[in-house]
Amino acid sequence: MNPPLSRTNAEAHLYLDLHACSCGSTRFPRHSAVVALADGDLASRYTGACEGCGEEREFLFRLPPTPDGTGGGFRYGGDEPSQLLDPGEWLLVSDAYAGSVPTESGGEAGQQAQAALARAVAALDEVVKFIPAGADTVPAGAFLSDRGRQLHQREPGRFRRDRLAAVRAAYAGLLSPPG
Structure with a gap:
């Protein structure tokens, strides 16, 4: 195997x-x-x-033949789609991390919130990797897990490139300190 x-x-x-x-x-x-x-x-x-x-x-x-030089923030992997989790699972992970962020957080809670948001953004980035070049949405065949297929069946619009980009931008905006 x-x-x-x-x-x-x-x-x-x-x-x-x-x-x-x-x-x-x-x-x-x-x-x-x-x-x-x-x-x-x-x-x-x-x-x-x-x-x-x-x-x-x-x-x-x-293990990958060469370690992923992630640089520039938290990432789960390189440019290729995950072999471990499907796009629905990645979106559920993003939802869970974003949902764990309190509305008001300072000090240690603020650091934990920033870490959760960084992981939510990284998980959204993983979903986008399943969208083929030139396509606008994750293909139905990319969903291999029961929970991934169920999420896609309930909310297929959440897997559109433009919607994923909008949610990512919102989370990334919360990561950036107010200017």
């Missing part, structure tokens, strides 16, 4: 957070190691016992 590519540690950890054990818990101590695959490529292996039921969990993700 060829493990899926994880472009960054942040993407791998997000995947782990979203994929619960059969008991429903997502929490487990994440012991990680870099391992060699049969084809000579490298992979990250995450292991640990589920905090809910004690079942051993293991995830294996192929």
